Amino acid sequence: MARPFTGGPRRRSAFTARLENTSVEGAQPRVLDDMRAAILAGVEPPGTLIPIDAVAAFFGVSQIPVREALKILLGEGLVEHVPHVGYSVAKLSYREFRELYEVRLALEKAALVAAVDRAGHGDVEAARAALQETSAALDAGDDRGYHEATRRFHLSLIAPSGMQRLLRMYESAWNLTEPVRPMTHVGPAQRSAFAHDHDAMLEAFESRDATALVALSVEHYDHLLDGIEVLSDDHDVFREA
Missing domain, CATH: 1.10.10.10 (Winged helix-like DNA-binding domain superfamily/Winged helix DNA-binding domain)
Structure with missing residues (x-):
């Protein structure tokens, strides 16, 4: 538009x-x-x-x-x-950026419930492999690799849901925030917190605890938004509302 x-x-x-x-x-x-x-x-x-x-x-x-x-x-x-x-x-306003995260969270919560019920051993291993990739990229200081592996991890948790239309909407919402590369703007302490979130999410996914997994997902998105809040007035990153 x-x-x-x-x-x-x-x-x-x-x-x-x-x-x-x-x-x-x-x-x-x-x-x-x-x-x-x-x-x-x-x-x-x-x-x-x-x-x-x-x-x-x-x-x-x-x-x-x-x-x-x-x-x-x-x-x-x-x-x-x-x-x-x-x-x-495209350049989003900070408000639009936050709205897209809220859309992603709503879609992720719905998909996680179905994914936990349908996931097999291979799905757990795929999520574990993606999480290992995030750790390796983080240790190597590879911002782009970390960003891509983080996306793969989240997708690996919801892919077993089999909800193809929802998954396409989820990826579309994620795509709109990608040019900002939000993970490149957060510090080591925040990345460490995100890694802790991911570890807990994988554990809940593996134990098939949908209630805990959804709660952890909500907490994780809160941490993500807290991390990017510092850029809310940066007009090199976001368009003025």
């Missing part, structure tokens, strides 16, 4: 700076997928301009597939269009 222009973008470096072309030689460029991946990875912060001509040149295509990709990303809420300025990575 179009929004009124509320100030210049955080930075004006080309969107192509860290864009990757993942198509194999001789194949059509995966313009939409690669643009989406760059935004979700947080390599270009909210507000970054997306120059259509530069992106087209990067992929070696005309502007048409780039514009088509931008229309899809606009519908997904990952980019926004400012009249007379152009496209940019």
Whole structure:
């Protein structure tokens, strides 16, 4: 959706700076997928301009597939269009950001109850593996890896629910907050608290205690919002309300 222009973008470096072309030689460029991946990875912060001509040149295509990709990303809420300025990575207000976390929590709570009832040994092992990846990334100081592994852990807890429509809504809500890369803005003490939350959630998941798992999920989201609160007035990260 179009929004009124509320100030210049955080930075004006080309969107192509860290864009990757993942198509194999001789194949059509995966313009939409690669643009989406760059935004979700947080390599270009909210507000970054997306120059259509530069992106087209990067992929070696005309502007048409780039514009088509931008229309899809606009519908997904990952980019926004400012009249007379152009496209940019979508920038949420802090209120919108919090609302999306509330949406995620509501969906997660519903899915966890069903997931606990349906999860098998393989599902527990998948959650355990994702949790180990978060610890390894944390120890290595790999912010991007930590962010991705955290997402895999949460998804591994709710995937056994089999509620496909809910899972798609959950991922969509998560995607909208990804460009902020919230986990990169919190300190070591807060990350340690998140790790403790995850350990307790895995234990409740493994013991099939849905009541405890849902309660722990609520507590975890409270900790997440407390951690990001310090950025609520940072207009490099969030759009003015």
